Amino acid sequence: MDRTSLSGSMLACPTHSNDPAIRFIEEALPRSSPSNIEYTPALEKAMDDSYYLIYRGAIHIFHHISRLHEMFGPYGSDLILGDFPDRDNHVAPCIDTDKGLSERSQTLAAIYEHISRAQKIFRTCEQVTAPEPPGLCECSLHLALVFSQVALQKTKKSDDRSRRLDRQVELLSERAKLPGFETDLNQVVVICREMLAYPLERAQALQLVQRYVESLLSRFDSFHDTADLEEIIPLLQQYADDPAGEFRKFRAMLCDARCKLFSLCGGGDNLVFAISAIQCLLLSPVWDNEWHNFDKERLQKGRGLLALLFQRQPAAEMDQQHGIALLEVYREMLRLPYRMMRVGMDLHLGLPRLVGAQGLASEVFEHALLFSSPEEAVEMLEKSRDVFWTQTLRLRSSFDDLPRRLAERLKIVTPKLESYIHMMYSTNWKGKNDRYQQELDVLRRTQNQFQSLAAEVRRLEGHAHFMADPDFPFSSLALAAQKGPVVILAATETSTDAIIIRSPTSGAEHLVPRRMPFKRLSGLSSKLKVFNTRSRNGTRNGMGDPSHDSADVDDIARSGRPAVRLGGGQLLNILWQEVVRPVINALGYQKAVGRDRPRLWWCPTGHFMSVPLHAAGDYNGAGDCCSNYVVSSYTRSLQALSNARQGLESILVSDLKALLVAETNAPNLIPLPNVAKEIAIVKSAIPSHAIIPLGGEPRSVESASVETDHSTKMQDAIEALPQASIVHLACHGDQRDTNDSATHYASEALQSGFCLKDGTLKILHFLRLGMPRAFFVFLSACESAKGDETQLDESVHMAAALMFCGFRSVVATMWNMDDLDGPEVAKAIYTELFKGGPFNPDDVPYALDAAVQSMRSRDLPPSRWATYVHMGV
Numbered sequence: 001m002d003r004t005s006l007s008g009s010m011l012a013c014p015t016h017s018n019d020p021a022i023r024f025i026e027e028a029l030p031r032s033s034p035s036n037i038e039y040t041p042a043l044e045k046a047m048d049d050s051y052y053l054i055y056r057g058a059i060h061i062f063h064h065i066s067r068l069h070e071m072f073g074p075y076g077s078d079l080i081l082g083d084f085p086d087r088d089n090h091v092a093p094c095i096d097t098d099k100g101l102s103e104r105s106q107t108l109a110a111i112y113e114h115i116s117r118a119q120k121i122f123r124t125c126e127q128v129t130a131p132e133p134p135g136l137c138e139c140s141l142h143l144a145l146v147f148s149q150v151a152l153q154k155t156k157k158s159d160d161r162s163r164r165l166d167r168q169v170e171l172l173s174e175r176a177k178l179p180g181f182e183t184d185l186n187q188v189v190v191i192c193r194e195m196l197a198y199p200l201e202r203a204q205a206l207q208l209v210q211r212y213v214e215s216l217l218s219r220f221d222s223f224h225d226t227a228d229l230e231e232i233i234p235l236l237q238q239y240a241d242d243p244a245g246e247f248r249k250f251r252a253m254l255c256d257a258r259c260k261l262f263s264l265c266g267g268g269d270n271l272v273f274a275i276s277a278i279q280c281l282l283l284s285p286v287w288d289n290e291w292h293n294f295d296k297e298r299l300q301k302g303r304g305l306l307a308l309l310f311q312r313q314p315a316a317e318m319d320q321q322h323g324i325a326l327l328e329v330y331r332e333m334l335r336l337p338y339r340m341m342r343v344g345m346d347l348h349l350g351l352p353r354l355v356g357a358q359g360l361a362s363e364v365f366e367h368a369l370l371f372s373s374p375e376e377a378v379e380m381l382e383k384s385r386d387v388f389w390t391q392t393l394r395l396r397s398s399f400d401d402l403p404r405r406l407a408e409r410l411k412i413v414t415p416k417l418e419s420y421i422h423m424m425y426s427t428n429w430k431g432k433n434d435r436y437q438q439e440l441d442v443l444r445r446t447q448n449q450f451q452s453l454a455a456e457v458r459r460l461e462g463h464a465h466f467m468a469d470p471d472f473p474f475s476s477l478a479l480a481a482q483k484g485p486v487v488i489l490a491a492t493e494t495s496t497d498a499i500i501i502r503s504p505t506s507g508a509e510h511l512v513p514r515r516m517p518f519k520r521l522s523g524l525s526s527k528l529k530v531f532n533t534r535s536r537n538g539t540r541n542g543m544g545d546p547s548h549d550s551a552d553v554d555d556i557a558r559s560g561r562p563a564v565r566l567g568g569g570q571l572l573n574i575l576w577q578e579v580v581r582p583v584i585n586a587l588g589y590q591k592a593v594g595r596d597r598p599r600l601w602w603c604p605t606g607h608f609m610s611v612p613l614h615a616a617g618d619y620n621g622a623g624d625c626c627s628n629y630v631v632s633s634y635t636r637s638l639q640a641l642s643n644a645r646q647g648l649e650s651i652l653v654s655d656l657k658a659l660l661v662a663e664t665n666a667p668n669l670i671p672l673p674n675v676a677k678e679i680a681i682v683k684s685a686i687p688s689h690a691i692i693p694l695g696g697e698p699r700s701v702e703s704a705s706v707e708t709d710h711s712t713k714m715q716d717a718i719e720a721l722p723q724a725s726i727v728h729l730a731c732h733g734d735q736r737d738t739n740d741s742a743t744h745y746a747s748e749a750l751q752s753g754f755c756l757k758d759g760t761l762k763i764l765h766f767l768r769l770g771m772p773r774a775f776f777v778f779l780s781a782c783e784s785a786k787g788d789e790t791q792l793d794e795s796v797h798m799a800a801a802l803m804f805c806g807f808r809s810v811v812a813t814m815w816n817m818d819d820l821d822g823p824e825v826a827k828a829i830y831t832e833l834f835k836g837g838p839f840n841p842d843d844v845p846y847a848l849d850a851a852v853q854s855m856r857s858r859d860l861p862p863s864r865w866a867t868y869v870h871m872g873v
Contacts, residue, residue: 037149047150048095050143051104055090057136058111061118101151102164108144109171112137138178145171158198165195169211173218182222188215209235213253217260224264232257240280248294252301255281259308266312275325278305295339300356302333303363315367323371330364334380337387338469343394344417344450346443347425347764350388351747354794355738361385361793362606366492374499374508375474378488378638382472385605386637388794389804392767394467402457410453417446422768425750472639478504480638482645483873484599487583488638489608491521498583501638513582521607524571572862573623575616580626589629595846600630603638609792612814615866619856631849633870634785636795636803644808644872651725651775651839658682659692659724661717662710663731666755675730676710678780678823682728685830692720711757718765725773726833727802729754729761730822733781733813735797737788749788749796754781763801774806776844778829780822785812785869799871809844810871817867825851825868845870 037043092107093100115137148168155161169191176184192212200208213232220228236254239247258277262270281301306329315323337357341350361384368377395418399407420443429436457466465471480486481501488499498511589598602613614632617625626632635641660682664675683691694716710730721727732755736748753762779785779798787797799812811829828851832843848870855865 037146037153039150039153044095047143047146048092050139051092051108051147052090054108054111054136054140054143055092058115058140061115061136098151098154098156098160098164101147101154102167105144105147105151105167105171108140108147109174112141112144112174115140141171141175141178145175162195162198162200165191166208166211169195169215173211173215176218176222182219185215185219185222189219210249210253213250217253217256220260226261226264229257229261233261240277251277251281255301255305259305263308263312271309271313271318271322274305274309275322275329278302278329279325281305295336296353296356299333299336299340299360302329302336303360306363315370320371323367327367327371330367330380333360334364334383335469337384338391341387341391342451343391343454343467344414344421344447345391347421347750347767348747350391351749351791351794351796354387355791357384357387358791358793359606362490362492365490365605366497369497369510374510377510378477378499378501378508379472379474381488381490381605382477382638383470385793386640386795388796389636389640389800390470393804396770402463403460406453406457410450410457413446413450413453417443417450419768420446422764426764474508475504476642477501477638478506478508479645480601480635480641481506484601485587486601486603486635486638486641488603488605489579489613490605491607496521496579498579498586500583500586502587509586511583511586513579514577521611524574524607524611569619569862572612572616572625572866573618573620575611575613576618576625580613580616581624584626584629591628595842597627597629597631599633599842599845601633601635601641603635603641606792609787609795610789610814612862612866612869614869615862619862627849627853631845633845633872635871636800640803641872644803648808648841648873653687653690653834653836653838656690656725656775656839657692657723657773658686658690658726658728659694659717659720661694661712661727661729661731661754661756661761663712663754663756664710666732666757669732669755672730672732672819674819674822675780678730678826679710679728681823681827682830685827685834686726687834692723694720714756714759714761714765717756717761718769721766721769721805722771723773724771725775727774727777727807728780728826729778730780730826731755733779733784733798734760735783735786735788738790749791749794752796752798754779754798763796763798766798766801766805769805771806774802774808775839776809776833777802777807777811778826779810779812780817780826782813782816785810785814785871803872808873809841811844811848812869812871813867814869815863815867818864821855821864824854827851828854841873 093103095101095104119137145168148164148171152161152164152168155164169188172184172188172191175181176188189212192208192215195208196205196212213236216228216232219225233254236250236257239250240254255274255277258270258274262274281298306326309326315326318326337354337360340353340357345353361381364384365377365381368380395414397410397414399410402410420439424439424443454467457463458468460466478501481503485503486501488501490497496513498513500509500511501507502509587600604611604613614626614634617623617627619625635644660679662675662679664673665671694712734753734755736750736752738748750763750767751760753760753765779802781798783797785797785799787795787800797812799810802810811825825848829844829847832847832850833839848868852865852868
């Protein structure tokens, strides 16, 4: 069944606006606040008729929701409603008693809640286009208020009256969210004041104060009367210093009130009070334990409050004192993502929890550059990125610096924990509920063991941050520049900031290239994405710029779709003029060729991660370009580059083992005839004794002809990978991101991988592997260094996964690659690597650059060669 048509039938109201009962609700009741209703027989009959009409309409809608449940399974119990039996003989509670009236009100309110939730869920699904809320949904809320008010007027007992006043406040507060009903908040405030005059138990009084303050805050949002805030602040201030957990929301609301007052009125004193309130919310030591299960909410609240302050006064316009205070707030915020994704957490939870931290890195970096040193800005930027990889890698720590007893216990627990985390995520548990629960219990016990040991270590002197948020001092981060400069790039609202680290002892140099603010960079990145999409759909000349990338419809991209040239001349020229050339000039580099050119490592952030900095240049005529001056490599972070260099030794040809993984004809994908040629070229360059044999491969180079089908089974590859020092993967690549699933779930990126005959070799598989011999991997597949564009700060792509496994040097692709080009690029790299003598890490990037230069010399368009990147040492 078509989902769109089903959505329409589900949300279509079975009632009609000409029905007298519905017309009564829509015209007579909603627009007047039901504070005092004259209860007549005519009104009673209209209420009774309207109740049954809405109930029957709700049953009709819920029936369709239950049919949609199979299509939208992830929403589960939210849509399967047991409270409303699908039968025509429903008998409502008696309308003659205050109790029956109240029960009917609750049923109507539940109808509104469930239908509203369904509309919200389906509206977020691209497959379903939900219409505007139907009349029945809002009518159920209006009628719920009428029943509630009449019940209240009939109520005699004080306890019942207090409870029903509270219910009336809930309903009015909900209706005040609808357009045109904001004045309901006035009645909410009046009722709350009346109730606060009664003697109440402590818990009930606190709940009422909270609702009262929430209504005043909502009324301020609608009418911007500072009198509401001036009433809230002293009321909440009396609770702000109480460490009891029940006052957490009060402190958060005090932050709201202080920040909203500054946002509306400005003023230095209001700003000081607002910052102090945020510091109290985020920084006070007592909150560390109190907020243990609220780290995500804590981060979202803090970022939202800061955004409110900056709307009134941008950070660049603040004085030093206020800027430094806010820098402390940011410093505390950086702890929260590490708490949101604790070491040893279930694998499917980490990335989704980190979604709320996206963009924090650029905020922190920009603020630190304004109010601190470039070195501290680098420290804070490094801490705010790659949290997923940092926390995942920590389970493989050595623990050698810990007391022997603790180290030995951790070395037993952590491999077991890592194994169970991966097993629980990757196993299909359908029909195995009992075993799933048993294994889950084991995982939880192992997690508790690990957390208990970690807490014990943190109590030791000098280990307070064990498995907590890490410290990255600039002196250690700068070691990434041992072999050449590292350039960090980040786009702000107004410009681009570049940090150049020339050497481990040179400090950090802040450079502001011309123009290229965030919006401009985002636009360029979006264009590139659009052009890639057009390419996949088989459109010619998607770029439409002067480079005129001609397309051959027979060309094949290794993403499973026809390849069409992007034509990147204009984009690459903009990057050259506005970003890359200023950096080259600042470094003082001159034109050179071959190995006379120095190496340069780019460390891009945000949307810079999706543009080809290495290929920036003016390619019209005798124009200038980046590769005339340097040979470029990338690193996702300074720490990742430093880790790749640790323990790196020269590798002799006699010691290496090479694994060749290839697939020419994956199921349901376009065949890749040039993969066979590519594998033959690689085999001809590598000594035969060094190649790890796999089942089904040709036994000799001669038999590995262009016509030969190459296939590698997933299990064969997984078993051989730990032995390999060199890996070559030639096949279709499948980079997944959040938008690739119906649920838009953030861990979708972990399903990215390489398409083989019997399945996809996924990032998940690589995360399980230890590869002690790993040195170089060539990912000859599409989008192997692209990543999830919705989580750019986390770099979750195939190249990063291989570096996680231990590979020091990676060649990968930023977007589609052409099947025709794989053999040429592979020949250039492997001929250079196996020219004799020990491997030099510099051989790979220079060899890749030579292959790219060859492609350029034949006037191939940028989309053919700019996709190739080198990452690592």
